[in-house]
Amino acid sequence: MNSYDFLSLAAPGVQRLQPYQPGKPLEALEREYGIREAVKLASNENPLGPSPRAKAVVAAQLDELARYPDGNGFVLKQALAARHGVDGERITLGNGSNDVLELLARAFVTPENEVVFSEHAFAVYPIVTCAVGARAVVTPARDHGHDLAAMAAAISERTRLIFIANPNNPTGTWLTAEALERFLENVPAHVLVVLDEAYFEYARDPAMGIEGYPDGSQWLDRFPNLVVTRTFSKAHGLAGLRVGYALSHPEVADLLNRVRQPFNVNSLALAAATAALDDAEHLQKTLALNVAGLAQLRAGFERLELESLPTAGNFVCVKVGRGSEVYEALLREGVIVRPVDNYGLPEYLRVTVGTAEENARFLAALEKVLSR
Numbered sequence: 293m294n295s296y297d298f299l300s301l302a303a304p305g306v307q308r309l310q311p312y313q314p315g316k317p318l319e320a321l322e323r324e325y326g327i328r329e330a331v332k333l334a335s336n337e338n339p340l341g342p343s344p345r346a347k348a349v350v351a352a353q354l355d356e357l358a359r360y361p362d363g364n365g366f367v368l369k370q371a372l373a374a375r376h377g378v379d380g381e382r383i384t385l386g387n388g389s390n391d392v393l394e395l396l397a398r399a400f401v402t403p404e405n406e407v408v409f410s411e412h413a414f415a416v417y418p419i420v421t422c423a424v425g426a427r428a429v430v431t432p433a434r435d436h437g438h439d440l441a442a443m444a445a446a447i448s449e450r451t452r453l454i455f456i457a458n459p460n461n462p463t464g465t466w467l468t469a470e471a472l473e474r475f476l477e478n479v480p481a482h483v484l485v486v487l488d489e490a491y492f493e494y495a496r497d498p499a500m501g502i503e504g505y506p507d508g509s510q511w512l513d514r515f516p517n518l519v520v521t522r523t524f525s526k527a528h529g530l531a532g533l534r535v536g537y538a539l540s541h542p543e544v545a546d547l548l549n550r551v552r553q554p555f556n557v558n559s560l561a562l563a564a565a566t567a568a569l570d571d572a573e574h575l576q577k578t579l580a581l582n583v584a585g586l587a588q589l590r591a592g593f594e595r596l597e598l599e600s601l602p603t604a605g606n607f608v609c610v611k612v613g614r615g616s617e618v619y620e621a622l623l624r625e626g627v628i629v630r631p632v633d634n635y636g637l638p639e640y641l642r643v644t645v646g647t648a649e650e651n652a653r654f655l656a657a658l659e660k661v662l663s664r
């Protein structure tokens with residue numbers, strides 16, 4: 293019999309790749325621990341669910357499922373173009389914004405290149421870098437967030453992409469318009485800066501009090517090497533359907549579209565995202581629930597004398613000591629949060645802001661687990 297060593301057959305980057313660790317699904321907790329009615333605060337999903345308008349258009353679309361989707365996503369792109377005040381040629385749609393991040397690496401990065409991102413930054417950046425065989429240049433964090441001076445200093449002739457999450461997941465840290473503008477002014481033309489604004493809607497909410505938080509799309513004309521990514525997975529509550537997009541220079545969008553699968557965004561996703569974009573009321577409810585929930589969590593942490601990081605998103609990192617042990621103990625109480633030791637934060641847990649009831653269940657479970 294032949295003996296197979298598939299690992300040695302894989303591309304070198306893929307051999308080294310550490311797969312993404314998603315939040316544990318509710319069904320998995322039920323299956324593995326026999327726990328019902330669990331609470332999941334592990335993936336920064338919208339606790340209110342999708343917009344009722346998005347649900348209605350998905351239902352109406354079901355009879356059309358035999359048809360291919362519009363491979364150019366014309367209607368959604370038009371809606372996004374109007375919303376952002378940009379030309380449709382600047383938009384690339386993705387199967388989630390993860391897809392767009394991967395398209396960027398595939399279109400622009402070779403094994404000879406380097407990709408710069410920060411310590412504690414979103415886990416997809418190392419994955420897409422590794423998958424194309426490029427070298428990851430990881431800059432040390434500053435106050436748990438991105439150190440833009442260190443990132444600028446890390447740029448070399450080989451650098452092709454810089455990933456910046458604003459705010460960052462999992463730390464919740466953010467950068468101001470002033471700091472980012474200064475940074476962008478100094479990035480050379482052979483480097484693309486990817487500004488990942490997955491939590492834009494939360495950070496921009498005036499009630500969050502995040503001063504100087506920028507809308508990256510305002511800089512697209514001034515900095516042609518800037519790419520801004522957004523998603524419908526977080527504030528718009530459509531994580532299950534997978535829709536995200538990039539705003540960029542039209543030539544960058546053209547290149548991304550060359551490597552994209554022809555039908556990367558499905559018809560239900562296109563319809564739901566277009567409808568969700570129009571539902572200002574649902575977004576408003578979502579943001580209000582987030583601000584109230586963050587206050588509830590912070591008050592709970594204070595009562596338990598736990599430190600937490602400041603955040604501009606719908607999640608917060610709380611310092612609990614041994615993160616992975618507390619995570620396991622919380623699972624047994626029917627509460628799923630996210631351990632972040634793989635992000636270099638072993639003392640913390642990341643908790644998504646849920647409904648008032650979910651937050652209360654989490655805090656009660658946390659108190660119980662920590663008092664043991």
Ligand SMILES: *Cc1c(COP(=O)(O)O)cnc(C)c1O
Pocket residue numbers: 336387388389390391414457460461488490522523524525526531534535536
């Ligand atoms: C959740 C998240 C994304 C988006 O994920 P998609 O569901 O693929 O759109 C992108 N960046 C960050 C930092 C995130 O936390």
